Amino acid sequence: MPDSPLSAARPVADLSSALAVLRENGGRVSTSRRALLQVLFDATSPLSVEHLAAQAVPSLDVPSTYRTLERLEEVGLVRHVHLGHGPGLYELTHQTEREYAWCESCGKAASIEPDRLDAARSLIEQSIGYRPRFGHFPLVGLCADCLSAGRHGHHH
Numbered sequence: 574m575p576d577s578p579l580s581a582a583r584p585v586a587d588l589s590s591a592l593a594v595l596r597e598n599g600g601r602v603s604t605s606r607r608a609l610l611q612v613l614f615d616a617t618s619p620l621s622v623e624h625l626a627a628q629a630v631p632s633l634d635v636p637s638t639y640r641t642l643e644r645l646e647e648v649g650l651v652r653h654v655h656l657g658h659g660p661g662l663y664e665l666t667h668q669t670e671r672e673y674a675w676c677e678s679c680g681k682a683a684s685i686e687p688d689r690l691d692a693a694r695s696l697i698e699q700s701i702g703y704r705p706r707f708g709h710f711p712l713v714g715l716c717a718d719c720l721s722a723g724r725h726g727h728h729h
């Protein structure tokens with residue numbers, strides 16, 4: 574599967590609606606799909622594949638967790654974001670799109686409403702002809718705390 578951040582989001586309010594979306598799209602409601610969706614509904618921030626695999630009841634192995642998340646992403650229930658150097662972190666899709674900023678000094682991530690970035694987005698597009706999006710890869714820079722502390726550089 575290509576890495577496709579642009580598959581249409583199908584945000585839902587609860588587990589039974591998510592299972593209905595799966596069935597509409599010809600997907601089986603397997604134990605692993607149900608278990609992962611339950612963990613994602615309980616989560617308050619994007620989670621790693623390893624974390625999701627361990628939290629699922631029954632617990633799942635990492636390769637099958639990847640495959641299940643890919644399928645859930647294809648039908649628009651799930652999305653992922655890359656914060657820092659690590660692999661993608663997964664969460665449910667939202668009613669309103671979400672973008673992220675990530676501090677390369679302290680590693681802090683912030684969730685941002687996309688309309689707060691629209692003015693900067695237009696300026697960048699006028700200047701270089703690219704319209705930036707920060708939902709799949711975040712805007713990377715320095716947070717306010719690190720700026721005021723005079724920190725800079727690269728977090729590892």
Ligand SMILES: [Zn+2]
Nearest residue numbers: 576653661709
């Ligand atoms: Zn990705």
Ligand SMILES: [Zn+2]
Nearest residue numbers: 676679716719
């Ligand atoms: Zn910082």
